[in-house]
Amino acid sequence: xxxxxxxxxxxxxxxxxxxxxxxxxxxxxxxxxxxxxxxSISQGSDAVECDGKKLSFSDKLYVxxxxxxxxxxxxxxxxxxVVVELLTPAMRAKRAYPVGRLDRESEGLLxxxxxxxxxxxxxxxxxxxxxxxxxxxxIEINGRQIERWRGGFExxxxxxxxxxxxIMDKEPRGRWVRxxxxxxxxxxxxxxxxxxxxxxxxxxxxxxGKLILKNLQVGxxxxxxxxxxxxxxxxxxxx
Numbered sequence: 651x652x653x654x655x656x657x658x659x660x661x662x663x664x665x666x667x668x669x670x671x672x673x674x675x676x677x678x679x680x681x682x683x684x685x686x687x688x689x690s691i692s693q694g695s696d697a698v699e700c701d702g703k704k705l706s707f708s709d710k711l712y713v714x715x716x717x718x719x720x721x722x723x724x725x726x727x728x729x730x731x732v733v734v735e736l737l738t739p740a741m742r743a744k745r746a747y748p749v750g751r752l753d754r755e756s757e758g759l760l761x762x763x764x765x766x767x768x769x770x771x772x773x774x775x776x777x778x779x780x781x782x783x784x785x786x787x788x789i790e791i792n793g794r795q796i797e798r799w800r801g802g803f804e805x806x807x808x809x810x811x812x813x814x815x816x817i818m819d820k821e822p823r824g825r826w827v828r829x830x831x832x833x834x835x836x837x838x839x840x841x842x843x844x845x846x847x848x849x850x851x852x853x854x855x856x857x858x859g860k861l862i863l864k865n866l867q868v869g870x871x872x873x874x875x876x877x878x879x880x881x882x883x884x885x886x887x888x889x
Contacts, residue, residue: 653677654687656698658766660705663725663747665766676701710765711744712879713737714889715871716863717760723748730754733762736869749773750781750834758783758855759863759889761879768876772858772883775833779883780813782830782857783839788849790824791817795846803845810835810842828856859883 651659657668657677669687671677677684678699679691691698698705715733717723722730725747733748734741749761749769763769772779802811814830829839840850856863861882866872866889874882874889881887 651691651693652687653679653684653689653691653698655766656691656693657700657705658769660698660745660764662700662705662745663766665770668766671700709744710768710876711741711746711763712765712768712874712876713741713746713762713871714861714866714874714879715760715762716866716868717752717757718869719755719757722754723751723760733760736871737762741873751836752855753837753840753853756853756855757868758853759858759861760855761858762871765876773834778832779859780830780832780857781834781855782828784818784820784854784856785827785829785839785843785850786822786852787825787827787843788851791827791848792824793817795848796827798846799842803842805835805841805845810838812842825851860886862886862888864888 653672654665654668657663657671658665662668663671672687673685675683675685680697717733722732724732725734726732734746737746744764746762746764749763749772752758752760761772771777796815796817799815800812802809812829812831816828817824818826818828820826831838839853843850872889
């Protein structure tokens with residue numbers, strides 16, 4: 651197994667973040683620092699340490715949460731509360747971390763896990779797992795502006811185009827929009843709204859894949875098995 655994949659499977663961090671940890675010299679294999687994320691290890695015979703702590707496979711944990719606004723999608727933060735602090739002590743001990751990000755001001759559906767391979771599969775655009783958001787704009791939007799939004803924007807040198815944008819039948823009329831995206835770019839919905847002169851007052855993620863947030867109240871969470879979560883994401887289901 652590659653070293654970065656092993657760290658992710660142990661719940662240290664996502665595979666990409668594990669690469670950064672390895673490159674920073676924080677990981678040892680059999681007592682020697684290894685700086686190669688793709689270094690091959692044997693789970694049975696090689697001893698792996700991160701920051702002086704011996705690593706082993708964690709029991710897999712899969713949690714879905716209705717993230718509240720004001721909480722950061724991180725494991726630690728110097729200034730704000732983080733989502734893992736909302737979990738039980740037993741869950742925190744398994745070193746779960748958020749899959750993807752919802753910015754501090756946003757709320758809605760969030761997955762937390764210590765399964766790095768699963769986290770990567772959910773986030774990678776090639777797997778076609780879309781995310782649906784409901785956004786309350788600061789002012790009313792019209793059909794012409796919706797069409798412009800649907801056409802996409804050049805953001806940081808990359809063409810960013812939503813899969814769907816439509817006005818919702820929800821009060822206040824003309825200010826709620828449903829936006830579906832296929833990539834998890836930073837603050838993507840807010841940035842696209844800003845591109846056509848709108849601010850986002852409230853942003854909530856309603857869906858990941860075919861998993862829909864329906865019953866969980868803000869701040870609540872529930873644990874699912876791997877098969878339950880995968881089934882809900884790929885075939886449909888509510889939480």
